[in-house]
Amino acid sequence: MKSRHISRRRFALMAGTAGAVPLGIVSLDLAGTEPLTAAAVVRRIQTALGGDWPSAGPDGFKAGDPSTVVKGIATTAMATMDVLQQAVQANTNLIVTYEPTFYSRADGAVDSPPGRGSAAGGNDPVIKAKREFIEKNGLVVFRLRDHWQARKENDRVTGLAGALGWRARAVSDKAGNGNAVYEIPAATAEATVAVIRSKLKLRAGLRVVGDRNAIIRRVLLIPGSMTATTLWLRYSEVDMIVAGEVREWENTHYAADIFTSGEKRALVTIGRVVSEDPGMAVCAEWLKTIVKEVPAKWIGVGDPYWRPA
Amino acid sequence: MTAREVVELIKKNASTPWNERSTRDTFKAGDPDVTVKGIATTMMVTFDMLKRANAAGMNMVITHEDTFWNDRDDTKDLARNPLFKLKTEYILKNDMVIWRDHDNMHASTPDYTVVGELRSAGIPVGTGGSDHVTMRPGILTIPETTLGELAAQVKRSSGARALRCVGDPTARVSKILVGPGYATPRMTPEVDVIIGGEQQEADGDFDNVEYVIDAVSLGMPKGVIMLGHVISEQAGMKDFGDWLRTFLHDIPIRFVPAEEPYW
Numbered sequence: 415m416k417s418r419h420i421s422r423r424r425f426a427l428m429a430g431t432a433g434a435v436p437l438g439i440v441s442l443d444l445a446g447t448e449p450l451t452a453a454a455v456v457r458r459i460q461t462a463l464g465g466d467w468p469s470a471g472p473d474g475f476k477a478g479d480p481s482t483v484v485k486g487i488a489t490t491a492m493a494t495m496d497v498l499q500q501a502v503q504a505n506t507n508l509i510v511t512y513e514p515t516f517y518s519r520a521d522g523a524v525d526s527p528p529g530r531g532s533a534a535g536g537n538d539p540v541i542k543a544k545r546e547f548i549e550k551n552g553l554v555v556f557r558l559r560d561h562w563q564a565r566k567e568n569d570r571v572t573g574l575a576g577a578l579g580w581r582a583r584a585v586s587d588k589a590g591n592g593n594a595v596y597e598i599p600a601a602t603a604e605a606t607v608a609v610i611r612s613k614l615k616l617r618a619g620l621r622v623v624g625d626r627n628a629i630i631r632r633v634l635l636i637p638g639s640m641t642a643t644t645l646w647l648r649y650s651e652v653d654m655i656v657a658g659e660v661r662e663w664e665n666t667h668y669a670a671d672i673f674t675s676g677e678k679r680a681l682v683t684i685g686r687v688v689s690e691d692p693g694m695a696v697c698a699e700w701l702k703t704i705v706k707e708v709p710a711k712w713i714g715v716g717d718p719y720w721r722p723a
Numbered sequence: 724m725t726a727r728e729v730v731e732l733i734k735k736n737a738s739t740p741w742n743e744r745s746t747r748d749t750f751k752a753g754d755p756d757v758t759v760k761g762i763a764t765t766m767m768v769t770f771d772m773l774k775r776a777n778a779a780g781m782n783m784v785i786t787h788e789d790t791f792w793n794d795r796d797d798t799k800d801l802a803r804n805p806l807f808k809l810k811t812e813y814i815l816k817n818d819m820v821i822w823r824d825h826d827n828m829h830a831s832t833p834d835y836t837v838v839g840e841l842r843s844a845g846i847p848v849g850t851g852g853s854d855h856v857t858m859r860p861g862i863l864t865i866p867e868t869t870l871g872e873l874a875a876q877v878k879r880s881s882g883a884r885a886l887r888c889v890g891d892p893t894a895r896v897s898k899i900l901v902g903p904g905y906a907t908p909r910m911t912p913e914v915d916v917i918i919g920g921e922q923q924e925a926d927g928d929f930d931n932v933e934y935v936i937d938a939v940s941l942g943m944p945k946g947v948i949m950l951g952h953v954i955s956e957q958a959g960m961k962d963f964g965d966w967l968r969t970f971l972h973d974i975p976i977r978f979v980p981a982e983e984p985y986w
Contacts, residue, residue: 472926492925492933494933494936494937494940495936495937495940495941496936496940499940513926513930513933514925514926514930514933517929517930517931517933517934517937518926518927518928518929518930519926519927519928538912539912539943540912540934540937540938540941540943543941544937547941559926607986618885618886618887618888619887621885621887621985621986622985622986623984623985623986626986639923642792642793643800645792646792646800646801646804650805658924659923661794661905662905662920662921662951662952662953662984663767663788663789663794663904663905663952663953664789664792664793664794665792666952666984666985667767667769667788667789667792667984668792668806669984670769670770670771670982670984671769671770671771671792671806671810672806674769674770674771674774675770675806675809685924686923686924686925687924687925687932718889718932719887719888719889720887720888720889720892721874721878721885721886721887721888722871722874722875722878722886722888722892723875
């Protein structure tokens with residue numbers, strides 16, 4: 415496993431504290447008798463998931479001190495202030511988040527080159543106040559995206575299927591792997607959407623294009639963002655696709671045209687983060703199998719959208 | 724007059740020098756040398772819109788957005804796609820021609836998509852009138868209201884069924900920043916409400932949704948109102964058609980809106 419022995423330099427880069435990381439962390443962890451630090455938990459995650467962990471990738475420490483002793487772990491699709499407050503109340507201080515903490519792909523890195531990603535850095539009042547909250551409460555935030563979604567278990571899909579009550583209904587592909595298609599009790603698109611709305615507690619984030627009277631039996635689940643080519647290739651093999659988000663002038667346009675052409679299908683978008691919520695619940699369960707000293711729990715983000723009457 | 728000649732007149736009458744390098748602003752389907760019987764302007768040439776344009780006798784469609792479901796209108800992966808075949812055959816069979824005006828429209832003053840977006844949002848442009856509306860009109864100050872009241876007003880004015888809002892409905896707001904389509908602007912400390920079409924929800928250039936959720940949690944009440952891409956840019960294609968009439972006198976011109984796609 416490539417990541418078993420991460421060099422101190424590589425680790426320091428990952429931690430975003432190059433040159434300043436306490437050299438003691440690695441040897442303390444190897445001794446196995448010292449308190450469990452965030453850095454030690456992350457090394458276990460890296461070892462268990464394997465692969466390379468480049469410092470330029472999205473996965474890594476985003477805030478807090480990696481040498482902090484971990485009381486408990488909270489997993490979440492997005493480390494919002496609300497999630498962080500719940501984490502503190504639950505006596506957890508290592509937050510494992512799938513999406514960024516500081517509002518962009520660049521994740522608030524104050525030293526990101528100008529013009530690349532978000533310009534919002536250390537001087538933005540929201541970022542400043544969030545960092546203060548994290549420091550005051552001794553929290554550590556680690557982003558786990560690329561390596562989590564690379565797992566062959568496909569937890570994001572099975573997690574979403576589980577939240578919808580469909581986990582046992584997976585249609586296996588020829589290789590015997592789950593291919594994210596589920597065969598559910600036949601019902602109209604309208605009735606199926608009502609089930610999705612109620613199971614995932616959706617509000618205005620739920621939007622549907624297509625035929626509301628279509629009979630839905632085969633459903634493809636695409637948590638996160640769906641590309642245009644995925645829709646072109648796979649829409650006609652199922653009755654419904656449930657995706658996190660799409661580009662409206664690309665995928666929504668295609669689904670609208672499919673409807674006009676008379677095909678009886680529906681495309682349901684539920685919101686990117688909501689679609690990723692259940693996968694991070696699976697992540698908490700998985701963490702319990704590699705970290706037994708402290709509790710791990712999932713904190714959901716929920717549908718952030720509302721609509722006036 | 725041919726479709727090609729119509730486009731040449733548009734270029735000649737444009738408010739700014741025409742950007743010929745745009746790969747978006749090109750003919751997408753049909754024969755550019757076909758005789759134009761009528762022009763339909765629209766935000767997006769959906770199959771449904773195409774049929775209504777044809778029924779109205781308009782064989783040239785000027786669309787702001789794509790024809791073949793991807794921003795570049797790249798068709799190499801669509802050669803065997805049945806829907807692609809259906810849509811292109813419909814266009815050819817009915818002597819229709821599709822031309823897109825996207826990049827040059829956003830570079831123009833006024834940017835008609837934003838003119839329409841402001842009207843849809845029920846926000847008066849101000850003393851300058853709509854003649855000076857650019858793609859980035861800057862911060863607009865409206866009489867102080869709540870986010871909830873503003874959202875209700877925007878829903879009424881735009882007619883958007885699938886409007887999505889984020890933030891505290893009781894927040895007092897007056898500083899508004901609008902942007903068309905996917906060009907939903909970035910929230911900043913000076914702005915109370917962003918009004919846009921659509922945006923990647925997270926892990927993008929700037930994640931307004933999470934920023935606003937957190938700003939509210941931290942006592943800095945703000946909001947986002949997302950109209951949906953079609954609704955945000957739709958209304959202005961009527962104004963664009965009115966502008967076409969100022970130099971195209973002998974061709975019928977009609978605004979044929981794309982339907983809001985969502986239930």
